Amino acid sequence: MAFKNNILVCTPLECETEEEMVGSMEIAKAEGADLVELCVDSMSFSHISEVKKLIQHRTLPAIVSYRLKSSRTSGKGVSKCLCLQVLRLALEVDVEFVEMDYEVASDIIVMAEHLYGRVNSRIIVSSYVNGGKPSTEKLGHLIACMQSTGADVIKLVIDVDYITDLAPVFEMLTHCQVPLIVIAAGSRGLISQLLGPKFGGFLVYGSLECKSIPGLPTLLSIKHVYKLEHLNADTKVFGLISNPVGHSKGPILHNPAFRHSGYNGIYVPMLVDDIKEFFQTYTGTDFAGFSVGIPHKEAAVGCCDEVHPLAKSIGAVNTIVRRPIDGKLIGYNTDCEASITAIEDALRDRRLLNGEASDTSPIAGKTFVLVGAGGAGRALAFGAKSRGARVVIFNRSYERAKALADAVSGKAFPYECLERFSPEKDMILANASAIGMEPNSDQTPVSKDALRAYGLVFDAVYTPRNTRLLQEAAEIGATVVSGVEMFIRQALGQFRLFTGGLAPEDFMRKLVLEQF
Numbered sequence: 001m002a003f004k005n006n007i008l009v010c011t012p013l014e015c016e017t018e019e020e021m022v023g024s025m026e027i028a029k030a031e032g033a034d035l036v037e038l039c040v041d042s043m044s045f046s047h048i049s050e051v052k053k054l055i056q057h058r059t060l061p062a063i064v065s066y067r068l069k070s071s072r073t074s075g076k077g078v079s080k081c082l083c084l085q086v087l088r089l090a091l092e093v094d095v096e097f098v099e100m101d102y103e104v105a106s107d108i109i110v111m112a113e114h115l116y117g118r119v120n121s122r123i124i125v126s127s128y129v130n131g132g133k134p135s136t137e138k139l140g141h142l143i144a145c146m147q148s149t150g151a152d153v154i155k156l157v158i159d160v161d162y163i164t165d166l167a168p169v170f171e172m173l174t175h176c177q178v179p180l181i182v183i184a185a186g187s188r189g190l191i192s193q194l195l196g197p198k199f200g201g202f203l204v205y206g207s208l209e210c211k212s213i214p215g216l217p218t219l220l221s222i223k224h225v226y227k228l229e230h231l232n233a234d235t236k237v238f239g240l241i242s243n244p245v246g247h248s249k250g251p252i253l254h255n256p257a258f259r260h261s262g263y264n265g266i267y268v269p270m271l272v273d274d275i276k277e278f279f280q281t282y283t284g285t286d287f288a289g290f291s292v293g294i295p296h297k298e299a300a301v302g303c304c305d306e307v308h309p310l311a312k313s314i315g316a317v318n319t320i321v322r323r324p325i326d327g328k329l330i331g332y333n334t335d336c337e338a339s340i341t342a343i344e345d346a347l348r349d350r351r352l353l354n355g356e357a358s359d360t361s362p363i364a365g366k367t368f369v370l371v372g373a374g375g376a377g378r379a380l381a382f383g384a385k386s387r388g389a390r391v392v393i394f395n396r397s398y399e400r401a402k403a404l405a406d407a408v409s410g411k412a413f414p415y416e417c418l419e420r421f422s423p424e425k426d427m428i429l430a431n432a433s434a435i436g437m438e439p440n441s442d443q444t445p446v447s448k449d450a451l452r453a454y455g456l457v458f459d460a461v462y463t464p465r466n467t468r469l470l471q472e473a474a475e476i477g478a479t480v481v482s483g484v485e486m487f488i489r490q491a492l493g494q495f496r497l498f499t500g501g502l503a504p505e506d507f508m509r510k511l512v513l514e515q516f
């Protein structure tokens with residue numbers, strides 16, 4: 001069977017029965033896999049002829065594997081004899097790839113060459129690497145030993161504790177003389193698959209939509225979001241540094257936007273535990289730019305070589321770009337302008353409707369009530385202050401509210417007073433706390449009744465799009481501004497910083513509104 005793509009996407013199938021294997025193979029085919037790995041050790045079969053039937057009736061090219069030592073085989077009483085029987089059968093029927101453990105590889109390859117002369121299947125020799133941080137020396141030595149078995153392809157399955165453990169893996173993929181497959185298990189290993197094709201990996205593993213596997217992208221995300229077939233050695237890497245990172249909508253926005261603009265880049269989720277260590281490890285110009293999310297925005301300031309004055313005064317960086325000429329890391333904050341201009345534009349539209357016009361910011365002179373004093377809260381507080389508003393801050397932790405209020409010459413009040421705070425009419429309310437965010441979408445920071453003191457209500461929360469706060473504010477007739485608008489604007493700002501070019505605004509807006 002022939003392959004249609006230069007980058008192969010493979011789905012591992014672990015099923016008990018032949019029927020389940022065949023059914024899953026059909027799903028894998030429909031979701032875009034180029035080949036499947038039939039993990040025969042996961043099957044319960046009474047006679048080896050069932051395996052033969054499965055291989056002969058495969059609807060996609062396949063890797064036939066039989067692992068002696070794996071979580072699947074432990075306790076199953078797997079015998080080396082059965083393993084050899086399965087692998088020998090796979091070689092006999094000329095399946096595209098036969099995968100075997102390094103421990104048994106030499107025996108099988110010698111036996112197969114003796115029995116069949118030339119082997120038509122390509123042999124993948126695999127090894128599980130665990131126990132301690134992988135190093136280039138350790139991996140290089142292991143690969144050399146595995147290669148000496150006569151393997152056509154080497155496969156390493158690696159346990160990683162941190163995303164930084166993947167740096168030697170990328171180095172191996174770049175320099176290895178023999179085709180190499182690496183799977184780094186767990187969610188910190190995800191970029192080993194997504195960036196594999198850039199660094200020269202032989203194939204990429206993807207999971208079925210209905211059976212996600214930690215550390216593997218889904219086949220559908222490979223096909224529709226990342227489109228890994230476009231990657232090459234020159235592709236620039238961008239990503240969201242965050243923990244957790246799974247909720248991020250960045251990949252479904254930035255990847256299509258890069259392609260739409262003809263920019264050779266990929267944007268991936270990066271589950272980072274220690275941001276300082278991350279930047280000490282990934283120093284190459286290939287890693288060109290980053291969005292920074294929870295909880296790293298404040299620590300990111302200290303990781304940059306230069307910080308834009310606005311981001312410095314806010315004390316939070318949400319965008320980092322590696323300057324191509326000298327590799328220095330430059331930090332920015334696109335949250336601030338994104339949220340403040342969204343609020344200003346809505347107020348200007350309201351002014352126009354009322355037949356008023358003015359060059360000054362419509363926020364100037366207003367009371368700006370801010371809920372939250374985290375990264376987003378800081379951006380809004382400094383933005384409102386820069387436009388001449390009186391900033392009043394409420395936060396669950398009063399100390400944090402007070403510190404921020406002092407930094408913007410504003411006022412802080414205890415959180416319990418928010419509900420009754422009503423010194424004037426037509427104030428601006430901005431929620432920059434996590435209240436109302438999924439899965440707690442039934443919550444709201446201010447009751448509907450208390451909202452009557454506000455002329456405009458902004459919610460930084462964008463999951464869900466129409467929060468309870470915004471729904472109730474609209475019901476009492478306030479102007480509402482959604483966190484989705486802030487999200488779009490900060491992403492447009494990031495795109496410009498990442499690529500140095502204009503962001504395809506209409507395209508990105510349409511994407512967000514369709515997909516969020």
Ligand SMILES: NC(=O)c1ccc[n+]([C@@H]2O[C@H](COP(=O)([O-])OP(=O)(O)OC[C@H]3O[C@@H](n4cnc5c(N)ncnc54)[C@H](OP(=O)(O)O)[C@@H]3O)[C@@H](O)[C@H]2O)c1
Nearest residue numbers: 372373374375376377396397432433434437460483486487
């Ligand atoms: N639309 C956008 O583009 C955009 C951009 C950035 C952020 N956001 C959203 O803004 C929100 C805050 O993000 P962030 O980056 O500022 O996070 P952060 O730095 O972790 O700050 C979280 C804020 O929420 C408060 N908070 C959390 N749980 C709370 C609860 N149960 N009750 C009361 N207050 C609570 C925290 O109060 P304490 O200080 O007392 O912990 C803090 O003020 C999130 O929902 C995020 O998704 C949206």
